[in-house]
Amino acid sequence: MVSDKPFIQRLVKICETKGVKHIVFSPGSRNAPLVISFNEQEYFECITIPDERVAAFVAMGMALKLQEPVIICCTSGSAALNYAPAIVEAYYQKIPLIVLTADRPVERIDQGAGQTMRQKNVYANYVKASYELIQEADTAIDLRRNDRTICEAINLSRAGAKGPVHINVPIAEPLYGQAAMPLYTDIQYIDSVEDVYSLSVGVSQVIGDLWKRANKKLIICGQSLPDIQLDRALEELAQDQSVAIISESCSNRFLTPMNPCIDRVITTFSSAELLDFKPDIVVSIGDAIISKKIKKLISSYQPKEHWFVNIQEQPQDMFGCLTKHIKTTAKEFIASLTISNEDSLYSQLWQSRHVQTKDNHKHFLKTCPWSDLLAFDVILKKLPSQSQLHMSNSSCVRYVQLFDQRSDLGYYSNRGVSGIDGCTSTAVGFASASDSLTTLITGDMAFFYDSNALWSQHLPSNLRIILINNGGGGIFKIIPGPNQTNQYKQYFATEHSQTAEHIAKAFGCEYFAVHDAHALSKYLDLLYTEEFTKPPIIEVFTNEVANEKILDRYFGYVKSNA
Numbered sequence: 202m203v204s205d206k207p208f209i210q211r212l213v214k215i216c217e218t219k220g221v222k223h224i225v226f227s228p229g230s231r232n233a234p235l236v237i238s239f240n241e242q243e244y245f246e247c248i249t250i251p252d253e254r255v256a257a258f259v260a261m262g263m264a265l266k267l268q269e270p271v272i273i274c275c276t277s278g279s280a281a282l283n284y285a286p287a288i289v290e291a292y293y294q295k296i297p298l299i300v301l302t303a304d305r306p307v308e309r310i311d312q313g314a315g316q317t318m319r320q321k322n323v324y325a326n327y328v329k330a331s332y333e334l335i336q337e338a339d340t341a342i343d344l345r346r347n348d349r350t351i352c353e354a355i356n357l358s359r360a361g362a363k364g365p366v367h368i369n370v371p372i373a374e375p376l377y378g379q380a381a382m383p384l385y386t387d388i389q390y391i392d393s394v395e396d397v398y399s400l401s402v403g404v405s406q407v408i409g410d411l412w413k414r415a416n417k418k419l420i421i422c423g424q425s426l427p428d429i430q431l432d433r434a435l436e437e438l439a440q441d442q443s444v445a446i447i448s449e450s451c452s453n454r455f456l457t458p459m460n461p462c463i464d465r466v467i468t469t470f471s472s473a474e475l476l477d478f479k480p481d482i483v484v485s486i487g488d489a490i491i492s493k494k495i496k497k498l499i500s501s502y503q504p505k506e507h508w509f510v511n512i513q514e515q516p517q518d519m520f521g522c523l524t525k526h527i528k529t530t531a532k533e534f535i536a537s538l539t540i541s542n543e544d545s546l547y548s549q550l551w552q553s554r555h556v557q558t559k560d561n562h563k564h565f566l567k568t569c570p571w572s573d574l575l576a577f578d579v580i581l582k583k584l585p586s587q588s589q590l591h592m593s594n595s596s597c598v599r600y601v602q603l604f605d606q607r608s609d610l611g612y613y614s615n616r617g618v619s620g621i622d623g624c625t626s627t628a629v630g631f632a633s634a635s636d637s638l639t640t641l642i643t644g645d646m647a648f649f650y651d652s653n654a655l656w657s658q659h660l661p662s663n664l665r666i667i668l669i670n671n672g673g674g675g676i677f678k679i680i681p682g683p684n685q686t687n688q689y690k691q692y693f694a695t696e697h698s699q700t701a702e703h704i705a706k707a708f709g710c711e712y713f714a715v716h717d718a719h720a721l722s723k724y725l726d727l728l729y730t731e732e733f734t735k736p737p738i739i740e741v742f743t744n745e746v747a748n749e750k751i752l753d754r755y756f757g758y759v760k761s762n763a
Contacts, residue, residue, distance in 0.1 A: 202237070203238040207383075208344060216245075223269075225248055227280060232276045232301070232370075257273050257623075263630040285323075287623055290620070304317075333369040349391060356392065405537055411482065418480060423490045441542055445547055448460070451598070462603060468760050483508070486511070587610075589631065589639040591624070621650050644671070662736075668740045671745045
């Protein structure tokens with residue numbers, strides 16, 4: 202059975218035919234025709250999550266793992282606004298979502314009807330496109346127009362730089378009528394031919410000439426997915442001694458030689474060395490770059506050329522010196538470059554500094570007292586091979602940046618707009634769509650903010666949660682400025698004495714509290730050897746004052762011995 206509304210029946214059939222399988226609902230009444238219709242068809246995998254903000258991030262995590270569009274569907278009114286944080290994150294991470302917002306009849310908008318607001322185009326700035334179906338379409342022409350809209354939206358979510366699309370669905374009462382699913386033969390499906398992004402001969406020639414003439418080329422890898430072919434292309438190009446490649450944890454790049462800890466390396470540069478490290482050409486591939494240090498450094502360098510390689514439509518001038526937006530894939534671009542300079546010392550300069558700082562990093566940690574830094578050292582060594590790591594914003598992802606990436610892990614974080622909202626929910630969604638063990642390392646503020654992520658009947662048993670509780674927003678102890686103000690503790694760090702113990706109990710998750718490295722190591726072994734029906738939580742308590750001082754000592758040690 203499905204809804205007795207023909208335009209809803211056809212929407213469901215189009216989604217099935219186009220392979221859109223996963224739907225995350227939040228409960229309501231106006232979306233009842235959609236809830237009934239999707240759930241009654243065996244093809245679809247449907248779940249329900251009460252909190253719309255959580256639901257949207259869970260769907261985003263699923264889509265991140267699957268790299269296929271996932272539907273989120275809610276009732277009318279403010280429910281739709283609660284989707285917004287995940288939609289904007291998905292937009293900037295290029296994650297495909299299909300947002301179905303049920304709506305009151307168009308004639309009832311702004312007329313005092315309950316649970317009603319202006320939903321059409323409500324996400325206009327943060328979706329690839331906004332659509333609205335013809336209300337209660339029942340003529341052949343109107344049904345055909347709705348069919349075309351649905352096909353176009355699904356196609357667009359997958360095309361080029363993937364992303365969210367919004368379909369507003371006005372629905373009149375009655376809402377709960379049901380009928381047998383018709384055998385549709387009149388739906389005309391519209392498919393989209395996959396985009397091919399390639400460089401013309403002329404463009405390749407211009408880029409190639411500039412590339413050959415430059416003695417110092419720096420490739421910066423931003424956030425991206427694991428890609429063995431891209432790694433091989435970069436590894437081949439790295440034979441060019443004038444090419445240095447630097448990456449971050451969320452880059453998911455694994456090759457040699459490479460410089461995987463940008464902040465750890467840059468902090469050692471003396472003013473006398475800056476000219477040696479200054480590149481002639483900067484090439485940025487991938488999406489978000491986490492390191493503020495590299496952004497500041499390149500912005501002050503102002504190299505002759507900055508090439509932003511990305512298939513997105515908008516150029517991104519993150520260093521204030523953009524000269525070319527090259528709209529092709531990173532694989533295509535890197536493969537087009539040739540080895541041009543084997544006499545340069547530029548690659549060796551970066552690589553030598555990486556090796557030095559890596560040795561200093563290891564030496565410091567041998568005598569490092571209990572702190573966030575030591576906790577991350579213990580955790581990152583214990584993560585099982587072939588598992589997935591999710592990092593919350595803000596200090597967690599930055600601590601992980603200080604450690605060499607492991608090629609047997611996948612690294613993920615919500616760096617589209619870098620908010621703390623939805624970090625746990627995203628990991629829940631990702632793990633639910635994955636067969637791999639998934640670990641979330643989160644800070645206390647991000648965890649408490651998103652604790653409703655655990656309010657679900659669909660929590661995956663392959664998720665592990667490690668909560669670093671240092672009594673407030675650790676990022677404000679790292680970045681310069683906040684602790685120089687009178688408002689530091691209350692308005693920036695938001696110091697607190699809360700724990701996650703009762704939250705874990707409320708949602709039926711096993712809970713372990715640790716206060717030292719030995720206990721952390723012991724409970725990590727338990728986490729990765731035992732079976733759990735719901736995500737277990739380890740809460741790691743550290744001292745906020747010690748964390749700040751130890752991190753300062755760490756950077757001082759790495760720099761003084763480089």
